[in-house]
Amino acid sequence: MSEQTGAPGAARAELVRQIYLAGISGHKPELSTDLTSLEEAARAVLEPHAYAYIAGNAGTGTTGRANREAFERWRLLPRMWTGVSERDLSVTLFGQRLDAPVLLAPVAAQTVAHPEGELASVRAAADVGLPFVLSSVSSHSMEDVAKAAGSEPRWYQLYWPNDPAVAESLVRRVESAGYAAIVVTVDNPAFGYRPCDMDTAYIPFVHGHGIANFTSDPAFRAGLPEDGGPLAAAGHWAKISSNPALTWDDLPRLRSWTTLPILIKGIQHPDDARKALASGANGVVVSNHGGRQLDGGVAALDVLPAVRAALGPDVPVLMDSGVRTGTDVVKALALGADAILLGRPYLYGLALAGQAGVEHVLRCLLADLDLALALTGSRSVADITRDLVVPSGPLAP
Ligand SMILES: Cc1cc2nc3c(=O)[nH]c(=O)nc-3n(C[C@H](O)[C@H](O)[C@H](O)COP(=O)(O)O)c2cc1C
DSSP: OOOTTTTSOOOOHHHHHHHHHHHHHOOOOSSSSSSSGGHHHHHHHOOOOHHHHHHSSSSTTTHHHHHHHHHHHHHEOOOOOOOOOSSSSOOOEEEESSSSSEEEEESSOOOOTEEEHHHHHHHHHHHHTEEEEEEOSSOOOOOHHHHHHHTTTTEEEEEESSSHHHHHHHHHHHHHHTTTOOEEEOOSSSSSOHHHHHHHTTOOGGGOOHHHHHOOEEEEEEEETTTOHHHHHHHHHHHHSOTTOOOOOGGHHHHOOSOOEEEEEEEEEEHHHHHHHHHSSEEEEEOOOTTTOOTOOOOOOHHHHHHHHHSSSSEEEEOOOOOSSHHHHHHHHHHHEEEEEEEEHHHHHHHHHHHHHHHHHHHHHHHHHHHHHHHHOOOOOGGGGGGGESSSSSOOO
């Protein structure tokens, strides 16, 4: 645990006071505290193909831009003198208490950003007290990442492979390695059309990044030729990794393999949210994959209220795609989310300074969020209600 923030759950805005105090002896933060500026900083240190893979979007980038524009269209309407000297950021999801309504989104092949990849990110998450969601396509195996997380919570994101033996084997390992929930991503029946990656002719997986959960899996290895090296493994992975035949009728099979909570990630239509729950899921993540899959799609924030309305107040609804600041988190919570997943910003921190860079990003986000609670007159996450946001423009008298 770092000395900078104190114990998890301590007033996160304390970071801001510490930064100003350190300024007396001439210290400035090594990375900017403006998380929206880290993309440009990361671009300067990453190889062009690595930057393109992380920052890039599908097609012309319309969905990615829409995600940010949706946050811009909502404004916070703060309330005063509500007594905010003590603030509680904690939330409870599936009976698990989280220090804050923030998780680290599943992001593939993190050794593209930094040699330590997911191990650096999960250690940072653990130090700051936030759950890490490990991608199926990680550069370190789920067991190694679990070890690095120690006793801190972690979830696992599943891309359901088309080989049933591998799918079941992965899920059994997830349970044994102490992951607390499974997030099934459904917005990828195919890899999106991404000119940014095609123009650099780069995808991490064929270069050996991101298939550690498979090369360490007995069911996957059983399908490899005996003399197969890394190229054979990547080739076999490419054959089994996507599963465009899946329908909602398949979900009960996954349900029968695990007692863990199952969340469906990539929900963008209220009817799909209903189908997910009816098929055995326990919650959903409203997401368009950060605009990386379907171009010209809806902003995730724009569909969040409809999904919340479809599922009612008690079903866990998480969201991601476009969250960059603490005030974005407040807007998402006010519009129906129980928690958000932070995506690219922590990858930029990873690229810039490894574990310390991810910690910096997470601490800044939480400080901003803690202050946003104070400044909107909210003492706890429960106080963040729909009337805290209004559409941009004059308030009706
Ligand atoms: C480089 C990169 C790789 C990603 N890999 C995965 C993945 O393996 N599984 C998944 O469910 N989502 C993946 N995502 C999507 C994120 O989980 C999340 O939905 C997205 O980053 C949110 O958008 P934002 O980063 O613009 O806020 C990836 C995103 C990025 C940027």
